Amino acid sequence: MHLSDMFFFLAFICECLGPTQKMNLFQSVTSALDNTLASDPTAVIFGEDVAFGGVFRCTVGLRDKYGKDRVFNTPLCEQGIVGFGIGVAVAGATAIAEIQFADYIYPAFDQIVNEAAKYRYRSGNLFDCGNLTIRAPWGCVGHGSLYHSQSPEAFFAHCPGIKVVIPRGPVQAKGLLLSCISDKNPCIFFEPKILYRAAVEQVPVEPYTIPLSQAEVLQEGSDVTLVAWGTQIHVMREVANMAQEKLGVSCEVIDLQTILPWDTETVCKSVVKTGRLLISHEAPITGGFAAEISSTVQEECFLNLEAPISRVCGYDTPFPHIFEPFYIPDKWKCLEAIKRMINY
Template sequence: MAAAARVVLRSAAFKAAVTDVCGGVHSTNAALSVLRLSPSSSLRLKTQKRHAAHFTFYPDPVPTTYGPTTKMNLFQSITSALDNTLASDPTAVIFGEDVAFGGVFRCTVGLRDKYGKDRVFNTPLCEQGIVGFGIGVAVAGATAIAEIQFADYIFPAFDQFVNEAAKYRYRSGNHFDCGNLTVRAPWGCVGHGSLYHSQSPEAFFAHCPGLKVVVPRGPVQAKGLLLSCIADKNPCIFFEPKILYRAAVEQVPTEAYYLPLSQADIVQEGSDLTMVAWGTQVHVMREVANMAQDKLGVSCEVIDLQTILPWDIDTVCKSVVKTGRLLISHEAPVTGGFAAEISTAVQEECFLNLEAPITRVCGYDTPFPHIFEPFYIPDKWKCFEAVRRMINY
């Protein structure tokens, strides 16, 4: 009897979950039909595909202007940037939860042994304390590099970012600042992170003047942009796409080099449609651009925004004036996502040049799911369908 009751309860819970995730579909049969139509509808296929990447990584060309290179994945390029900083700046310190032994993603592995426990050290599990301590270190004149173990847990420190770090220079009339503060955090979906390990919170901080928010697309960009954040005289938040830590491999310069902040990068030129993304989604856009060329004969220009705040409106608008169409994609929920800010700015500046409505392909307005991740992620098929609609508009 008890076993039968458990079966009934589990069935009811499953139906409720399907109804909720499918955007309020009040017919459970209709929701289940959505699952049946999915290419990963069977439990066996779901088990096999759950951890498969939803993107193809496109490596950057080997840099030729920054000296010798070596093969690195993204987390190794982060380690290399931190190593360069500790070696050249005797005031630099790295701290956060578990960073002393390398961190959960191994980004600081070996640095404590090389530079000592006074420069690379663990903190209590307290994000507000980590960022608050970093502000104090930076105000005192040292270089503070803090790690939040997952971007999903950055919110306890939100007050420290918004009301302290971002406003320190303004409220003191530029007599004091905490510009030597950089906060790193693993960011974005990973394929199995679910509610608390897959979020993309960049838009929360994009509303706060005084901060810089940066997201790289690969190892070469990650090292150069992180070193620029550390050198910048404003507090910076550096979000690292965790799914790329090992999946992204490039030839990366071993010495320090700096890539400009607040400057978007045109990673693929085109004439018919502009695509804007950042982080992992850049690689989705590049794959969609190739699909559009092959299947529709459409030439797409792909732009990696790189810096979310302050963002490069000039590069984006110049591209839209040329192509007449704009598609923006990010993993975060669509409502209030940074794509909305880009859409508004481009509509104001380029209205008479637009050949089709600006389109956003983003996450749904739900918490990031687990079982239903394939439905949530703005993958190449959703983006390709958006391109088709825009071209036929």
């Protein structure tokens, strides 16, 4: 989605989708879940502690409104949560499963990649669990350390049959989550937990969708393409302003939004124009999704590149606690990468 398309979309929201309400990111998620439960009598929401609102309050009030048969707690067993969700979806209902932290999704890895992702394929399309959406808080939070700050999107990007989506703010969170819920493929929806209360926007009260697998050009530029998703998008927007002010460098900022399947066309079109690409994410650099983007762009845009593609990412270590400020790919590291590319 390019800048002009984004303005059109926002205008469409204001004109066609009725009243808006000031919401932070977790409230926009709640609104999306509320819309789904109201419109789809088969929809159920389940996970650890969701009945009383969840750790981040994303399901607050929904059990009281829709009943304990539709919003309910599960045992502390991630493989059981996803396995149950697969069964619910195969039976034809809409299953929305919450994993309390993205870090805890690993016990359900087998259910996701060997069952959910392959169900349609292995049955020759006789059966599927496309009505399954898995939500999980994702990314660093300032004090999460080893087990509450991970960004595991690259693990699932290697698995055909599922979609992986990460929003950057409240408007995107509601629209993309509703798209995941209505999509006929199992989806993983990672929610940047540090933005739950930090990001506030006017969000439509009524349901709306934002297309999956479409990146959004947030700022047009001519010298460097900056690609990120989730929390890191806000870092990149600040970096783009710094690069313009300090270096006179014009940056194009792209929010990937969907990790799998990702929008190669928008990214490659931008790199053909700018000749330089910087990709940044919080996850460790080795095997991170930036590597996949880098490889694709190198294959498609090799003759257009003016400098080697740069990746500014987390280090290949467990996520630290007191050393988090040194670990995360902050604006200064990204600005240095831009300087190297411009001077190459």
